[in-house]
Amino acid sequence: MRCRRCTEPAVIEVRRHNSAFCKDCFVHVVREQVRKAIRRFDMLAPRDRVLVAVSGGKDSLALWDLLLGLGYDATGLYLGLGIGGYSDRSGRITRAFAESRDATLVEVDLERDLGFDIPTAGTKGSRSTCAVCGLSKRYVFNRAALGGGFDVVATGHNLDDEAATLLGNTLRWDTEYIARQSPLLPGKEGMVKKVKPLYRLSELETAAYAFLRGIDYVVEECPLVAGNTQLRHKGAMNALEAASPGAKAQFFLGYLDRGAPLFRQADTAELRPCERCQQPTTGRFCAFCRARAQILGQRLGEPDRAGPPEELVAELSDEVLPVEIYGGAR
Amino acid sequence: MRCRRCTEPAVIEVRRHNSAFCKDCFVHVVREQVRKAIRRFDMLAPRDRVLVAVSGGKDSLALWDLLLGLGYDATGLYLGLGIGGYSDRSGRITRAFAESRDATLVEVDLERDLGFDIPTAGTKGSRSTCAVCGLSKRYVFNRAALGGGFDVVATGHNLDDEAATLLGNTLRWDTEYIARQSPLLPGKEGMVKKVKPLYRLSELETAAYAFLRGIDYVVEECPLVAGNTQLRHKGAMNALEAASPGAKAQFFLGYLDRGAPLFRQADTAELRPCERCQQPTTGRFCAFCRARAQILGQRLGEPDRAGPPEELVAELSDEVLPVEIYGGAR
Numbered sequence: 123m124r125c126r127r128c129t130e131p132a133v134i135e136v137r138r139h140n141s142a143f144c145k146d147c148f149v150h151v152v153r154e155q156v157r158k159a160i161r162r163f164d165m166l167a168p169r170d171r172v173l174v175a176v177s178g179g180k181d182s183l184a185l186w187d188l189l190l191g192l193g194y195d196a197t198g199l200y201l202g203l204g205i206g207g208y209s210d211r212s213g214r215i216t217r218a219f220a221e222s223r224d225a226t227l228v229e230v231d232l233e234r235d236l237g238f239d240i241p242t243a244g245t246k247g248s249r250s251t252c253a254v255c256g257l258s259k260r261y262v263f264n265r266a267a268l269g270g271g272f273d274v275v276a277t278g279h280n281l282d283d284e285a286a287t288l289l290g291n292t293l294r295w296d297t298e299y300i301a302r303q304s305p306l307l308p309g310k311e312g313m314v315k316k317v318k319p320l321y322r323l324s325e326l327e328t329a330a331y332a333f334l335r336g337i338d339y340v341v342e343e344c345p346l347v348a349g350n351t352q353l354r355h356k357g358a359m360n361a362l363e364a365a366s367p368g369a370k371a372q373f374f375l376g377y378l379d380r381g382a383p384l385f386r387q388a389d390t391a392e393l394r395p396c397e398r399c400q401q402p403t404t405g406r407f408c409a410f411c412r413a414r415a416q417i418l419g420q421r422l423g424e425p426d427r428a429g430p431p432e433e434l435v436a437e438l439s440d441e442v443l444p445v446e447i448y449g450g451a452r
Numbered sequence: 453m454r455c456r457r458c459t460e461p462a463v464i465e466v467r468r469h470n471s472a473f474c475k476d477c478f479v480h481v482v483r484e485q486v487r488k489a490i491r492r493f494d495m496l497a498p499r500d501r502v503l504v505a506v507s508g509g510k511d512s513l514a515l516w517d518l519l520l521g522l523g524y525d526a527t528g529l530y531l532g533l534g535i536g537g538y539s540d541r542s543g544r545i546t547r548a549f550a551e552s553r554d555a556t557l558v559e560v561d562l563e564r565d566l567g568f569d570i571p572t573a574g575t576k577g578s579r580s581t582c583a584v585c586g587l588s589k590r591y592v593f594n595r596a597a598l599g600g601g602f603d604v605v606a607t608g609h610n611l612d613d614e615a616a617t618l619l620g621n622t623l624r625w626d627t628e629y630i631a632r633q634s635p636l637l638p639g640k641e642g643m644v645k646k647v648k649p650l651y652r653l654s655e656l657e658t659a660a661y662a663f664l665r666g667i668d669y670v671v672e673e674c675p676l677v678a679g680n681t682q683l684r685h686k687g688a689m690n691a692l693e694a695a696s697p698g699a700k701a702q703f704f705l706g707y708l709d710r711g712a713p714l715f716r717q718a719d720t721a722e723l724r725p726c727e728r729c730q731q732p733t734t735g736r737f738c739a740f741c742r743a744r745a746q747i748l749g750q751r752l753g754e755p756d757r758a759g760p761p762e763e764l765v766a767e768l769s770d771e772v773l774p775v776e777i778y779g780g781a782r
Contacts (some may be wrong), residue, residue, distance in 0.1 A: 133635075139558075147457060168574075169732050175664065257673065292583075292622055292703075293692065293699060293703045293706075294702060294703075295703070295706035295707050295709070295710045295711045297710050297711070297714065329643075354692070354695050355694075357691075358688050358691060358692060361624065361687075361688060361691070362684070362688055365684050366681075366684075369623060372623065372624060372625075373623045373624075373625070376624060376625035377625050379625070380624045380625045381627070382713065384714045384717070385714065387714070
């Protein structure tokens with residue numbers, strides 16, 4: 123096979139585009155897809171201070187690498203989840219990447235800063251481990267961005283993540299969740315703007331990009347993720363893609379073009395302040411406050427003596443921003 | 453296991469309802485589901501003359517049996533597709549069922565009455581075999597119903613058919629097709645009313661009903677159907693259902709409740725008469741006229757010397773009524 127752009131020998135085939143590329147041209151193509159995504163949704167302005175949510179996996183490190191390469195002022199934020207050796211290795215790899223790029227990395231530790239880790243949270247609350255993990259990530263990234271004066275949070279969600287989440291939401295016809303699934307969530311009072319610049323790239327493509335760019339990333343899956351609904355929906359989309367290359371892109375990009383306008387009209391959820399943390403929610407208490415109270419064995423509705431600490435002002439509910447960071451399965 | 457209704461020993465388990473039933477109670481439950489479907493969509497009036505599209509398979513024979521049992525005036529219509537031994541066996545079984553119930557069966561033969569059979573059509577036109585078969589069925593059933601003075605055509609689409617079709621339409625975000633997917637399509641000028649009374653019953657449930665009622669049906673799949681997109685989408689839904697019983701029903705019934713109203717608003721396709729047959733279409737010529745011309749080697753836009761015969765007045769395009777009979781894959 124020859125590279126479609128320069129006719130040199132190809133190193134990667136992209137079936138859904140019926141194309142193959144050499145290393146340099148593939149890296150170029152990936153950059154152009156990200157540039158296109160940013161332009162199409164007006165995600166980033168040239169002088170924006172961007173906070174990149176990095177987990178140590180291929181997608182978030184590829185995203186950080188791409189944004190730095192495109193000249194953005196991109197700071198990394200790593201959240202320690204307390205998942206044993208998996209978290210230790212993820213943290214080490216993320217720090218090594220930041221050093222190698224001379225980039226700034228901010229770190230938050232869930233146990234130290236918020237009083238619980240993910241393995242504990244998964245056994246205490248009524249939510250699944252993955253749900254409380256996604257909720258915590260959304261909370262921490264939003265709070266860190268607001269506190270640090272960042273203009274926008276960027277996450278490494280790729281096409282596979284978005285298609286699987288959309289499939290899950292559509293299988294339930296959860297019209298509010300569908301309406302809010304977008305590569306761009308504008309900022310509003312207490313909620314920083316969120317963007318997903320990799321939404322046009324498949325998981326295979328971000329993995330190939332990371333490999334070809336020599337990025338060392340955590341290959342192992344989170345050990346707590348087995349049986350996760352999101353993985354099942356990814357499996358369903360992969361089976362459809364195998365039989366019909368391009369199915370994922372057709373599904374998610376087709377939704378953005380033709381589905382999203384219909385659902386946005388119907389999104390009439392009313393928001394009010396959470397009675398505990400004042401962040402917008404559709405219920406009485408936001409999802410984060412409810413989850414944290416369960417985990418810490420506190421009762422909502424009573425004064426919160428143990429916390430949350432004063433600085434926890436930017437709590438988020440997943441009713442408001444269902445899956446904008448890490449696409450946490452529910 | 454015991455029957456949920458009468459506590460006698462059960463013969464069938466319905467996982468998505470977390471229930472089991474004895475023979476008599478299962479037959480009762482199936483009848484009630486059909487009654488509920490008919491009531492919910494106002495499908496049939498007590499004195500309606502109903503034309504049931506029967507293929508000899510479990511769904512259409514179960515439907516005919518159910519409608520007769522519920523006291524409807526239900527005539528069968530069998531369309532000979534010319535698919536060798538498969539069609540021969542299907543015809544024989546359908547005739548035997550009609551005799552055993554003392555019910556009226558109308559027969560149309562595609563080759564004799566319209567000049568082509570399905571195996572030929574599949575090799576000549578630009579459409580797949582399944583697409584031209586579905587289109588021909590829609591055409592013939594509509595025409596026969598109008599010509600015979602029937603009030604409504606009933607087809608045996610079950611929950612699995614509807615969920616798979618909806619999945620296919622949603623994967624493409626084909627908003628017009630999605631908007632028109634309904635258990636009831638009202639009649640209009642040149643198009644008879646169409647209903648799908650089995651939309652609440654899974655394929656497993658219609659098969660169990662047919663078996664328990666002693667209905668002899670064609671078990672073999674159509675030999676031309678291999679690799680069909682609809683089968684692939686059924687496979688995807690079956691995998692999701694296996695992991696999460698009730699997923700199919702949640703998807704299709706959830707669509708009817710929450711999705712359909714959004715899509716209906718957006719369905720603004722304008723119809724105009726086909727320049728050849730005068731039936732409504734969104735293009736210049738309707739899909740049936742285009743397909744038939746291709747198969748017979750004729751040119752559209754010229755006078756049609758060979759046909760279509762005078763009585764072929766009720767041609768249908770799949771732009772107008774995409775999958776209302778047999779859910780023909782495209």
